[in-house]
Amino acid sequence: MMSTQLIALSLIAICITTLSLACQVRQHTEGESFVCVCNEAYCDSINTEPNSLPDHLTIFQTDKSSHRFAKSLIHVSDLIYDSNQLADVRVKINTTDRKQKIIGFGGAFTDAAGINLNKLPDSLADKLIEDYFGPNGLQYTVSRVVMASSDFSDRPYSYDDVENDFELKNFSLTHDDHQYKIKYIKKAFNWTSQLKLFASPWSSPKWLKTNGEINGLGILKGDPGSIYWKTYANYFVKFFQAYEALGIDFWGLTPGNEPSVGFIPFLKLPSLGFSGAMMAEFIKRDLGPALKAAGYDKNKLKLMVLDDNIPYLMNFVWPILSDPEVNQYVSGVAYHWYAQSMHEALTQFHSMYPEYFILSSEACEGFRANEKALTIGNWTRAENVVADVIEGLNNWSSGWVDWNLVLDETGGPNWLQNAADAFIFINNTSPEYYKQPMFYAFGHFSKFIQPGSIRLGHTIIEGEVDANIKMTTFLSPSNDLIFTFLNRNQKPIELSISGFVDKPFTFTFGPRSITTIIKPLK
Structure with a gap:
């Protein structure tokens, strides 16, 4: 009472x-x-x-x-x-x-976000970016950038689709980068100099994969140290160099989004399978040395492993962090929220590996099979976001990064029709956008709990x-x-x-x- x-x-x-x-x-x-x-x-x-x-x-x-x-x-x-x-x-x-200490809070620059921003009048698209990154908005300080395509693109693609181009002579950023990501990343930097970007690929070029496709069951061809694995490592270097040439520096990367998906036959999402042991070999023999040789050592670029759901955490990181030849390249772990009841595993991880930071790198509502992807004005989803952020923070996470910055009213576009909800969505037929309860709920963290x-x-x-x-x-x-x-x-x-x-x-x-x-x- x-x-x-x-x-x-x-x-x-x-x-x-x-x-x-x-x-x-x-x-x-x-x-x-x-x-x-x-x-x-x-x-x-x-x-x-x-x-x-x-x-x-x-x-x-x-x-x-x-x-x-x-x-x-x-x-x-x-x-x-x-x-x-x-x-x-x-x-x-x-x-x-x-x-x-907090690293920051934010959301992801995806093709889908850029496609939707491009549908708005320029002044309104600018306002939406301000709503996320400006002092009168949520003051985001961390953003994920998708390397090439994810399912939240309008087509599958990579930066080099020329078969067997092991020297990556045909590597180039696509119009998707320039029109959907880069121009809005630069607008975000106009609002804040604190913004930390980290990159995540969903898949290698399909000709490097065992199934020959961007999506579906598959891993890298060959073995660690082979031309296939080294080519993929150099693919990362080319990406960072291409963005750097355009004035965009990255703070971090994950070697792959949800590497477990590459081993699940019924999931047709863009993916590249890695076990923890495979990832350890990739980092030790290929990715780590390639990044370091190009000037992207851990002082410049924070490599985060896992980038997957919490249940995989301990088994995945053990072969990586227990090997000094591998862990010398690693700064932290990234996790996703799709197994929301297991945050205590983060504290277990911290107790074993206190020198590595923890970051929640992806989350979205509307992902469950039995629910509508995007629902308008859903308060329960706002509470779900807040509960997950708090549970993560109370179990040693140093930040939380949402998925797509903006989607349309169908929860897309997504070339696999794997729609989802977003903090902001646009009207496909009228020049306006809508800020969901989740937007304001998340702002209680991003706006007040600043880096440091x-x-x-x-x-x-x-x-x-x-x-x-x-x-x-x-x-x-x-x-x-x-x-x-x-x-x-x-x-x-x-x-x-x-x-x-x-x-x-x-x-x-x-x-x-x-x-x-x-x-x-x-």
């Missing part, structure tokens, strides 16, 4: 007027919540400055019913301090228990925390405490928080909500 004291707290909170533009709401019949509409005449923005003020808690709330980054301030003298007051949960934040932020430990000292309650705490580079809380319950949750200000206080988190509380650390 909500106490009268807690009701009073909502009256004490001072609503703040900022330069933000409010959401242009559109409710769809299928939606649990609403989307925000952007067109050439109007688009909402998220101006949160100032994020923190001395002796105040700055609060941002996004919820199912009505709010998108609603901002309020509470002076610390107006907080409800605990006095034998009942709370559903009591949590203690330990500001001296410092864990991993450090996770702080917390302890539940009383009460039960089930799957409907998630929380995490960070200390920002500017010395702000950042507390993020997810309440999936249909009722408010009263939380007693100690370690945030001088003494414990109680705060009520609304039903079906994501809340960020920020306070300068003295």
Whole structure:
């Protein structure tokens, strides 16, 4: 039950007027919540400055019913301090228990994203990029770039489709790179100099594969150290050199997206199969030396292994990280969210290999076989994203990267009709786009938990925390405490928080909500 004291707290909170533009709401019949509409005449923005003020808690709330980054301030003298007051949960934040640093948050530059951006008027496409990378948007700091085609392309292709061109004389970036990726990557860099790019291929050129196709069951021909494997290693070098010649530098790479898929007969996705042992040999004998010889050592380019679902993690990385001839080239591991209940394996990995960072490199909703790919205004999916981000962060992940930046209203294009949901989708027949609840929910991380932020430990000292309650705490580079809380319950949750200000206080988190509380650390 909500106490009268807690009701009073909502009256004490001072609503703040900022330069933000409010959401242009559109409710769809299928939606649990609403989307925000952007067109050439109007688009909402998220101006949160100032994020923190001395002796105040700055609060941002996004919820199912009505709010998108609603901002309020509470002076610390107006907080409800605990006095034998009942709370559903009591949590203690330990500001001296410092864990991993954040690399960043973001989304992927895919052909599908670029195709959809090209459908918009230039000014509106620019606004969409600003919504992700600008100071009045989500302030993305990490982006994945697909090397050549994925299923989210309009056709399968590589950068050298000339049979047996082992010297890669015919290697070249395609119009897909120039029209769908590069021009929007450059627009993103106009908004932020912090952006870290990492590259991921889905497949080698088909003539290097055993099945002779971009998609389907197949591995590299030959053996480690053979002309096939060395040609593929040089393919990576050519890619980085081609982008560098256009003024785009990369921070990292994964050697292959979901290498397990190349061994699964019924999956017809673009793929190239690698076991952990095969990947270890590829890195040791071919990829690692080729990158290093070209000037892309681990100081310049962070090589992340796995790039697949968490259940494969420990078995895959063992032959790689246990061999000094291989691990000398490796900086971290990347994982996908499609096995969402296994985050504790990340902590197991960290305890065994603390010198390697962990990054969530791909996630999307609408991937399950029994559900519609793209649903408009789906609040449950926003909660799923937040829950996964928090679970990852609390198990040593240093960031989280969404899949396609933007799709159309069918969840495409995808040349294999493997549609999905996205934080933003466009209208195929009208010049406008829509920001899903997931967009705003994810912004509670990307906007506030900037690179260099450090996770702080917390302890539940009383009460039960089930799957409907998630929380995490960070200390920002500017010395702000950042507390993020997810309440999936249909009722408010009263939380007693100690370690945030001088003494414990109680705060009520609304039903079906994501809340960020920020306070300068003295």
